[in-house]
Amino acid sequence: MKAVLLVMSLFVTAIACQKPSDDTVPQPTEKNYIGKYKIAKMFFKVTGKPDQDMIADQPACAQDDLLSFEANAIFRYIDAGVSCGDEPEAPTKWSVGGKKMTIDGVISDILSFDNKTLVLSTPMNMFGIQGVVEQTLVKQ
Numbered sequence: 001m002k003a004v005l006l007v008m009s010l011f012v013t014a015i016a017c018q019k020p021s022d023d024t025v026p027q028p029t030e031k032n033y034i035g036k037y038k039i040a041k042m043f044f045k046v047t048g049k050p051d052q053d054m055i056a057d058q059p060a061c062a063q064d065d066l067l068s069f070e071a072n073a074i075f076r077y078i079d080a081g082v083s084c085g086d087e088p089e090a091p092t093k094w095s096v097g098g099k100k101m102t103i104d105g106v107i108s109d110i111l112s113f114d115n116k117t118l119v120l121s122t123p124m125n126m127f128g129i130q131g132v133v134e135q136t137l138v139k140q
Contacts, residue, residue, distance in 0.1 A: 028113055030096050036066045036078065037118065037137035044124065046131035054133065059084065067137060069094055075103055108135075115139075 044052040055063060064081030068074075075094035079086060092104040099110045101120060108120040111134070118137040123130070 027098065028096075028115070030073075031071075032115055033069050033096055033101075033113070033118065034071055035139045036068045037139050038064070038066055039135055040117075040138045041134075041136040043134050044126060044131050045134055046129055049131075061085075066140065 039055065042054040044054055046052075061079075061082040061084040065084075066078040066080045068076040068078055070076065070091075073093045073095055074091045076091045077089045079088065094101065094103045096102075096110070101108050101110055106122060108122040111119040111121050113119070116139050118139070120135045120137070122133045122135070124133045125131075
């Protein structure tokens with residue numbers, strides 16, 4: 001009888017300690033993403049090559065800009081902080097579905113999102129080289 005109780009308690013402990021699968025964790029909705037984000041990291045990645053830091057290649061005035069995901073699927077690029085002197089860009093559309101985000105028709109994979117930090121991966125061809133742009137965006 002003690003052996004049966006021991007086995008049962010081990011079974012219950014094992015089940016209780018299991019981490020929920022991704023299928024049981026609710027997916028964020030569009031409203032979870034609404035906010036202004038600063039690009040913290042942006043790399044162009046190509047298999048077998050060193051990652052290219054794309055922020056380092058930006059002028060200082062562009063490194064403080066914000067990406068604004070707004071209600072009603074409106075997306076804006078905001079020339080924040082030090083101005084680069086560019087005319088404001090017209091707003092465009094954004095959407096999210098499952099693990100994909102679309103901004104102005106460009107589809108990115110959502111690698112992670114914790115309601116503060118959003119990591120996107122976008123297939124990209126730059127100067128004839130196929131790779132992905134990986135962006136880490138931090139909600140302000």
